[in-house]
Every structure is written in C-alpha cells, then in structure tokens.
Amino acid sequence: MSDIDHGVATQGTIRVPGRRRRKIKWGAYLFLLPAFVLFAVFVAYPVGFNFWLSFHNWSGGVSAAWEWVGLEHYERMLTERTIRLSLRNSGFFFIGHLVNMTIALLLAVLLSSRIPGRNLARTLIFIPFVVAGSIVAVTWQTIYDPNLGPINTFLRRIGLDALAQNWLADPKLAIWSIVVVGIWAGLGFALVVYLASLQAIDPSLRDAARVDGAHRAQVFRFITFPLLRNTHLVLLMLGIIGAVQAFEANWIMTGGGPYGATTSLAIEVYKNVFNFSEFGYGAAISVFTMVILVLLILLQRFLFREQRLT
C-alpha cells in the first residue's frame, strides 16, 4: 500500500525537470484530526482497554474493583466446551460460505449469458442482502417452526412425516439450519461481485480458446475460473471474517442453543458480559477472536501469495 502517495495518474505524467519536491504541509494534521480523534476514542482506546481487561476479574460495576488474574481467563478458555463449539461452528459457517461462493459463481456464469430477465433475477436474488439480518433471521425462524412452519407442513402433506424435523431445537441439525440462512442471505452479494468480475474479463480470451477447440466446460476451467482468482480471494477473506464474527442469526434464532450447539465467539462474549457479568473473561474471548482472525488472514495471504506470471 506504499503506492498510495504516488497516485496512479501521476505515474504516467511527464515531470517538469527541476521541479521541486512538494512542500510539507503542517496543516495536513488538521485534516486528519476529526478522523483520528474518532478513531483514537472509539477504536484504539477500546481495543487497548479490552486487552488490559482480559487479564482481570471485573463484574462491570462502575465502582467494582479490578482483580489481576494474569492468564487465567485464557487458560480457562482452552478447556471450555462452548469455545470449542464456537470454533467448530465458525468452521461450519465457512463451509457454508464455500457452498455460497460455488452457487454464486455458477449462477453468475448463467446470468452473464444473454438471456432475457437476467437483470430481474439478479435484483431479486440481491434483495435479502439489503434487508436487515435480524429481519431475515426472524423470517427464517418462522420457516423452521416445527408445527406451523412451511417446511414441515409441506413434508407432512406429501406424506414424508418422518423427515419433518425440529430444525432449530435438534443439537445436530440446528447449526446447519442457520448455515443455510447465511448461504441464502449472502448469495446476492457473491453473485453481483462475480458478475462484475466476469464482465471485466476480456471476451477475446474466451473466444480465442473456443476457436482453438475448447469446450464450454474447458473454457470455464482453464480461462474463466483462473482469471477470477482475485475475486475468489476477496470473497474467501470476507467469508473468514464473517464466519469468525458470527452473531446475529445464531443469537436471534437459537440464542446459541440448544446446549451451546449453535454458539459463537461473539455470543460467548455477549453472554459473559450481559448475563454473567464476567467482563474479564468476556474480554479474553474477544481478544482471542481478534488473534484468530488476524492469524487466519495472514495464513490466507501466505497460502495464496502472488505467484507472478512470467
């Protein structure tokens, strides 16, 4: 990102010989002031506060004492069942995200061919993305309702009563029921990102391959798919971020239950603070969340580091 101060446009322009380097402007700090005050008070300070808090016991009361406990909270976390379940669930959400990306990519290829109504289809599929996640969660909750919900009603009507499930109350099923909601709500986003990237591909590349005798599937496998590499990476990274931070749908639909089967790191933080008044332990979990996220992003960067084409 160091190229930020040598803008793209200036690289092509001819420099006037002997022109002096731009003057240092101290007034620049005034331009930065509002952003950095906001940033310092509401991001930097809280992150530091949170880190410091994670080594203490604190009930959250304004006058309550802070008791230093060192790494105790972190040790406790390693043995806690709910933390293990949270990490497992993040893994499940990531799997769901991969399914989401696959469907979105296939759909994007379909919608990039000239068929009538494709813009309408794109708009309709994008709709859940602009609706608040909480409204989506509530709607799906009624869909999964074991007695009144349309899924079970339909299954019973066609005589498959055995397949009717208690979708959100069964510890094995519940997390996948929520993963499906995530796939559904996020499909439109991945779709429009893939569509935009597909449009940016030079059609002559595909035409050349067709002329050379490649089938449609081969063009997709060897031309289109590799050229979308950066888009895959961006979506993967957003998927990791979303999976680690999962909160909304789980919290609304199951509250993390049954028996912690759909819990997440953010839910554990929330519960420790607002239900158990264990601010220090909650802070430790949230520091842990940040560490995991940073490690995963660095890992992804490392695994997919730029392989330069000659």
Added chain:
Amino acid sequence: MFSSRSLRAFNFFLMVVVTIVFMLPIIHAFARSVEPPGGLGNYLRVLSDARLPRFYLNSIIVSAGTIFLTVSCASLAAFAFSKLEFPLKNVLFMTLLVTLLVPFTTMIIPLFVLIRGLNLYNTYLGLIMPMAAFGVPFHTILIANYLNSLPKELMDAAYIDGCSDFGVFWRIMLPLSMPVLAVVIVLTFLGSWNNYLLPLILLRDQAMHTVPIAAVSWANDAGALSQFGEVSYDTLFAALFLLAAPTLIIFLLFQRVFIGSVTSGSIK
C-alpha cells in the same frame, strides 16, 4: 450436442427455477402477511401502531448521523493522505490499515463500558460515534484511492489562483469525488441501518430502538422466537415487511448505485 437455441432455452428455464426457489421464503412471508382474517388490513393495523414511526425515526437519525460523520471525517483524512505531504504519513496510514483487522466482537465490551462512562448510554450520539469510527478507516482508504486517480494539475491551478488547502478540498476535490462519495454513503447507510449488535448493546429503552432491534422484539411479542408456548403470527409478517420497506424501496430506486457500490467496495 445441444443447439445454441435449445441451450439458451434451457438456461432461461434454469434461471427461472433457481430464482423462484430462492424467492420461496419471501413468497411465504408475503402470503402469511395477508393471511385472513386480517388480509391486507394487517398492514393497516401495523401502520396505525404508534411505535412504527418512532422506529423509523430512530433509524433515520442514527443512519443520517453516521453517514454525515463518516463522510466528513473520511473525506478530510483521505484528502490529506492523497494530496498533502507531511511527516509520519505512512505510519498513520498503516495505522488505519491495521484497524481493518479489528473484529466487531472485540468492541462489544469496551464500547459498552466507554459509552456508559461517557454518559452516552441509550442516546443517539452514543450509537452514531462508534458506528462512524468503525467505518472511517475503510472509507478513508476507499476515498484516498479514488483521489489518487485525480490529476494533481487540477490542484496546482487552484493553488496558483490563491486557493488554500481547504479551498482546494472543498471546491475542487469534493465535487470531483461524488462518485466515490456515493459509494461511501450507500455502504454506510446499509451498515448503520441494518446493524443489530451495536444498538443491542448501546440502547435500552424501546423508544430508542432502531429497526433491526424492533423487528426482533416484535417477533418476541408474537411468541415467534420461542420453541415453546403460544405463537400468534397475527400481524408479525406485515410488520416485518413494513420494517424492511425503507431499505427495499431505496434499493429498488437506486439499484445501479447499490450494486455498483457493493462490488466496488469489495473488489478494490
């Protein structure tokens, strides 16, 4: 092999089927919303509920405040990073980049404690400032990238005419950055209007609730969120549609800007 015409017919058929299957949850919700005995009257009943305009108003205040604060802070900072020379520039810019790695989860506890300590708990301002602060780093980078593509010669001419730095920012750079500012506004609108976690931890009274929180408490009142006990859907689905209506209407009106913003915000 298929002829290209039958392939196109097949593609069209596939698209229609996929879209309809995808829409089933929405179709289900709409069908439920006009269920007898109320019918379309369900919507009228929700509309006459005094809480609804209050929820809209709360969300409008929070979103408008967040958009205003984000756009002003981010565009000022982006101008400095892109067009001015000053010591520690790269260090400060890297600080912003690092912030992008801070997850929302990490902010739950410290923000609650901080906002409570500042006596801003359960206020609009206490919600607006953290929301804006969290978005400013990303949007500063977005705007700075855009400003980098504008030629510096534009500024030089204004400086020769005696313009100050702020004058150049206000009269030249800001009007020229309207395309990227539209992106910032759309993304901030979606992020603040639909945010559930922050209002959940920073607001208490129902009179302060924003739309996403309101939707959940409405569902709770209807008994829809409990696995046990009586459920009376009644007007719930009409309420959900009306609560979702503002973002839906704005999206349908400004579709191009929306889809363009979302893709440019993630690809760049």
